[in-house]
Amino acid sequence: MSTTIRLSLALMSSLAALLIAGPMLADDEKVVEETRTTTTTTTTSQGTVSQVGPNTIVIKSASSPTPITYTQTKTTTYVDEMGNPVAIETVRSGAPVTVHYDKSGDKLTATRVVVQKRTIETDD
Secondary structure (H helix, E strand, O other): HHHHHHHHHHHHHHHHHHHHHHHHHHHHOOOOOOOOOOOOOEEEEEEEEEOOOEEEEEEOOOOOOEOOOOOOEEEEEEEOOOOOEEOOOOOOOOOOEEEEEEEOOOOOEEEEEOOOOOOOOOOO
């Protein structure tokens, strides 16, 4: 039994030495932490669809002289005015939309696209 106790005490002494020496070894290493702040704003824009691509949707807007390109991701949702999901394949050029997007730097990422019903003009 005394051998087991000595072995346990020896093991405990070794562990204690590691615990004491561990912080001293870490002093030689420098930990560099970097903090980056990215400001993302969510905004909406209205216009008509000019083009739909695999990763982008281009909108012509009355507020912009040139079409605006938005990146679309797997999380971009397309809905009708009632909030019901709309298949991206049904969104065509000329469709009126409201794009909810995040702006991070110069990148515009569409988060939600509300596809509005087209109004049919009639001559009365």
